[in-house]
Amino acid sequence: MNRRMLELNNVEVIYDDVILVLKGLSLQVEEGQIVALLGSNGAGKSTTLKAVSGLLVPEDGEVTDGSIEFLGQMIHNQEPSRIVRKGIFQVMEGRRIFEHLNVEENLRAGAYTTPHRQQISEKLALVYEYFPRLAERKQQVAGFLSGGEQQMLAIGRALMATPKLMLLDEPSLGLAPLLVQEIFQIIERINQEQGTSILLVEQNARVALRIAKHAYIMENGRIVMDGTPEELSDNADVREFYLGFTERGQRKSYRDVKHYKRRKRWLS
Amino acid sequence: MSPNDLRLFIQFTMTGISEGALLALIALGLVLIYKSTDVLNFAHGEFMLLGAFITWDLMVNYQLPVLLALPLAGAIMILVAIAVERLMLRPLIGKPVISIIMVTIGMSSVIHAIVGAIWGPKRQVLPQLFPEILEGPGLRIFVEGVRRPAQMSYERIYWVLVAIVLVLLFVLFFRRSRQGIAMRATADDQQAAMSMGISIQRIFAITWSVAALTAGVSGLMVADFDTVSTSINEVVLRAFPVIILGGLDSIAGAIIGGMIIALTEQYVSGFIDPSLKNVVPYLVLLLVLMARPYGLFGEKIIERV
Numbered sequence: 054m055n056r057r058m059l060e061l062n063n064v065e066v067i068y069d070d071v072i073l074v075l076k077g078l079s080l081q082v083e084e085g086q087i088v089a090l091l092g093s094n095g096a097g098k099s100t101t102l103k104a105v106s107g108l109l110v111p112e113d114g115e116v117t118d119g120s121i122e123f124l125g126q127m128i129h130n131q132e133p134s135r136i137v138r139k140g141i142f143q144v145m146e147g148r149r150i151f152e153h154l155n156v157e158e159n160l161r162a163g164a165y166t167t168p169h170r171q172q173i174s175e176k177l178a179l180v181y182e183y184f185p186r187l188a189e190r191k192q193q194v195a196g197f198l199s200g201g202e203q204q205m206l207a208i209g210r211a212l213m214a215t216p217k218l219m220l221l222d223e224p225s226l227g228l229a230p231l232l233v234q235e236i237f238q239i240i241e242r243i244n245q246e247q248g249t250s251i252l253l254v255e256q257n258a259r260v261a262l263r264i265a266k267h268a269y270i271m272e273n274g275r276i277v278m279d280g281t282p283e284e285l286s287d288n289a290d291v292r293e294f295y296l297g298f299t300e301r302g303q304r305k306s307y308r309d310v311k312h313y314k315r316r317k318r319w320l321s
Numbered sequence: 322m323s324p325n326d327l328r329l330f331i332q333f334t335m336t337g338i339s340e341g342a343l344l345a346l347i348a349l350g351l352v353l354i355y356k357s358t359d360v361l362n363f364a365h366g367e368f369m370l371l372g373a374f375i376t377w378d379l380m381v382n383y384q385l386p387v388l389l390a391l392p393l394a395g396a397i398m399i400l401v402a403i404a405v406e407r408l409m410l411r412p413l414i415g416k417p418v419i420s421i422i423m424v425t426i427g428m429s430s431v432i433h434a435i436v437g438a439i440w441g442p443k444r445q446v447l448p449q450l451f452p453e454i455l456e457g458p459g460l461r462i463f464v465e466g467v468r469r470p471a472q473m474s475y476e477r478i479y480w481v482l483v484a485i486v487l488v489l490l491f492v493l494f495f496r497r498s499r500q501g502i503a504m505r506a507t508a509d510d511q512q513a514a515m516s517m518g519i520s521i522q523r524i525f526a527i528t529w530s531v532a533a534l535t536a537g538v539s540g541l542m543v544a545d546f547d548t549v550s551t552s553i554n555e556v557v558l559r560a561f562p563v564i565i566l567g568g569l570d571s572i573a574g575a576i577i578g579g580m581i582i583a584l585t586e587q588y589v590s591g592f593i594d595p596s597l598k599n600v601v602p603y604l605v606l607l608l609v610l611m612a613r614p615y616g617l618f619g620e621k622i623i624e625r626v
Binding site: 106107108111112113132133134136137138142143144145149150151152153154158159161162163165166168210214 | 502506509513514517518520
């Protein structure tokens with residue numbers, strides 16, 4: 054049985070002292086697993102990741118109830134700089150690369166918590182092996198990279214820190230389908246070859262379910278369902294609302310939508 | 322051009338270069354803080370004042386040798402910067418930048434008053450800082466047909482060298498070192514920098530310390546060119562057009578802007594009219610800004626379409 058890496062228990066997050074975003078959320082990531090967290094806009098997926106990585110604080114958010122445990126230690130409401138040192142690294146939504154730094158400087162910034170020069174150059178070589186396109190653009194200012202390259206840079210930057218757990222927030226955002234394929238393959242390779250556990254937030258449920266071992270579905274600040282990708286893909290609600298099929302397994306036509314709007318069963 | 326005009330031209334150029342080195346060094350301190358915190362530090366001149374008075378005090382009243390007084394003064398400057406950062410700026414993290422700028426304005430009058438209270442308004446002469454390896458009045462350049470040479474004192478030459486070394490160190494620091502890259506990353510995107518494990522507070526403390534150090538050195542430079550006095554801080558007013566000309570966030574801009582402004586000042590006041598000295602830098606500034614609104618080397622906002 055795998056060791057438990059990350060465990061969120063009944064986590065409640067409040068922004069600005071008034072806005073309740075997570076309402077008692079629980080989930081687990083086991084060592085070496087890829088876990089997907091799916092859900093629509095505003096469900097609280099990004100907030101969940103930020104609660105883990107500590108990045109809630111600059112946004113005036115706070116974990117007010119429940120606990121977040123990483124390898125047996127409580128980490129909620131700690132400074133992000135301490136959490137990164139413990140081995141959790143978040144790749145934020147929208148890539149957030151340092152636009153005025155060149156590619157290599159971006160990667161070196163990712164290795165901020167790694168003081169050894171030797172280790173940094175080994176990691177650089179590793180990142181360039183996963184992303185040969187970044188190697189060609191080492192000296193280029195990162196702001197001028199294409200969207201796909203920026204996403205690669207964002208993931209490469211995370212690799213530089215040698216995290217035990219990587220939190221990926223919508224790596225498919227704004228990318229062409231082929232690029233999404235490519236990036237998800239690399240995520241899978243990183244998981245297998247480096248043994249990095251991954252908590253993946255996605256709106257693109259289809260690609261996420263393809264690489265995940267376990268998935269959670271989130272709505273309105275709570276987990277409403279979880280299971281293996283197979284179990285979820287067989288569920289009628291998931292098929293309809295996240296994968297876009299009707300019960301008969303065909304793509305839905307617009308006429309059906311207009312005619313009859315199915316209620317989600319877990320809401321009643 | 323008559324031989325005498327040529328001599329004057331050489332003279333003004335030499336003075337301009339040493340003044341330019343001074344302005345560049347001051348501008349560097351301002352750029353540093355602006356780059357990593359988006360704050361224009363109006364108390365920079367008062368940090369200069371502190372640096373000059375502390376060094377003078379250590380050398381004259383405590384009779385310390387130069388090699389002891391300078392590092393000690395540097396350490397005190399760092400302590401002051403860290404105290405300022407902890408007590409006045411840290412509580413303001415996340416507040417609008419304008420409030421922090423207002424705090425620096427308040428800080429400038431407070432420090433100025435403290436310096437005045439401790440050391441008084443009297444002008445003091447700074448003891449010699451550099452060793453006298455070369456004898457004589459300095460570098461002299463003779464022009465044929467004119468008896469008086471254009472000259473530059475060894476003191477000024479030393480200071481130009483100091484400024485060059487400091488600037489090179491800066492560039493290396495920002496390009497190569499872990500903290501330097503982290504500082505630039507923080508300037509680019511604070512939250513993303515935090516997600517790398519960079520502690521913003523620590524970066525701000527380092528930024529203010531380094532800026533206070535350069536301010537101290539430039540204060541010393543002014544004091545050495547002139548005297549130790551409570552009006553040293555006014556030189557900063559000449560550095561503001563420099564940073565706007567060069568681009569608020571550019572080191573190269575600070576250096577080249579410093580040279581342009583100082584040389585213009587020298588030529589205009591020497592060849593045309595000394596009273597124009599303070600006006601012309603701003604005219605140059607206006608002309609440059611009309612063509613390049615980010616300044617000569619300012620960071621453009623990168624937008625992919």
